[in-house]
Amino acid sequence: MQNLHIPRNRITFVLIISKTKQPMTTETPQLNDHNKQEYPPMHTCEHILNQTMVRMFGCERSRNAHIERKKSKCDYTLPCAPTEEQIAEIERRVNEVIKQQMPVSVSFVSRDNVPSGVDLGKLPADASDILRIVRVGDYDICACIGAHVSNTSEIGTFKIISHSWENNILRLRFKLL
Numbered sequence: 001m002q003n004l005h006i007p008r009n010r011i012t013f014v015l016i017i018s019k020t021k022q023p024m025t026t027e028t029p030q031l032n033d034h035n036k037q038e039y040p041p042m043h044t045c046e047h048i049l050n051q052t053m054v055r056m057f058g059c060e061r062s063r064n065a066h067i068e069r070k071k072s073k074c075d076y077t078l079p080c081a082p083t084e085e086q087i088a089e090i091e092r093r094v095n096e097v098i099k100q101q102m103p104v105s106v107s108f109v110s111r112d113n114v115p116s117g118v119d120l121g122k123l124p125a126d127a128s129d130i131l132r133i134v135r136v137g138d139y140d141i142c143a144c145i146g147a148h149v150s151n152t153s154e155i156g157t158f159k160i161i162s163h164s165w166e167n168n169i170l171r172l173r174f175k176l177l
């Protein structure tokens with residue numbers, strides 16, 4: 001077992017699991033410690049927001065996110081500022097997913113069998129033979145060690161508080177109502 005140090009602002013995306021070659025069924029894989037107790041509705045909402053941004057803008061998932069109970073923020077690299085209509089559309093689409101009452105499921109896969117659609121770009125190069133995969137219905141799939149709701153109906157309503165764009169970085173600040 002090995003503990004790697006990961007920058008705090010990347011922790012929601014990264015997982016380190018036992019590097020042993022034990023069969024997966026013998027024991028629950030051991031995860032590294034999470035940096036804080038996350039608020040599951042916010043964290044699942046972050047995943048939905050990330051997927052929505054990928055689909056709308058073709059950008060990457062947020063690599064700089066601060067997810068807190070009261071309000072959160074995510075940064076995305078975008079070549080130009082979104083319009084107000086696009087910001088409203090982000091909010092609308094995220095809420096549309098939430099309202100579909102999608103199940104959120106966790107599974108473990110070996111690194112050789114990672115389902116398509118999982119971005120491993122944020123994993124440390126030498127990390128993990130086994131990955132924890134979090135699915136939000138058929139909408140999003142992501143390698144993640146964090147705590148999540150079991151159904152999107154537990155999230156509430158996603159509200160973008162404010163947004164700014166500077167130097168190709170869009171920052172979205174949001175809360176749950």
Ligand SMILES: [Zn+2]
Nearest residue numbers: 012013144146
């Ligand atoms: Zn996550």
